[in-house]
Amino acid sequence: MINPVLVEVERSGFVESRHRGAAIGIAADGGVTVRAGEPEAVIFPRSANKPMQAVAMLRSGLDLDDELLALAAGSHSGEDFHVEGTEKILAGAGLVAGDLRCPAGWPIDPEVQQEVARVGGGPSRMRMNCSG
Incomplete structure (x- = not known):
């Protein structure tokens, strides 16, 4: 259909x-x-669920300021400030990077990728655009 x-x-x-x-x-x-239409059809909503997941985090008691809430409700590009925000979100929930279930990823921006590689870094769950 x-x-x-x-x-x-x-x-x-x-x-x-x-x-x-x-x-x-x-x-x-x-x-x-x-x-x-066919609302019973199987779909893969991916990032469309992030705002609802952020609401669930808030309702479960996680205290997020505006910037961290924006990070939790959307995708990011894996820059250092995104990693720092993700670390704050995880710490607020008593979690660490190893608790993330997303795959490892590089930053989206090629220049940032090169900088990460230059200093010996590589793909990581914290830099994956869904880690927030």
């Missing part, structure tokens, strides 16, 4: 883009109120 067009973006009277998808609305009692 091809998912239906859920959104059309119009500019200057012309449809610029169409976005297909699946959606489901659930009432407080658990009943389905509206559905479109």
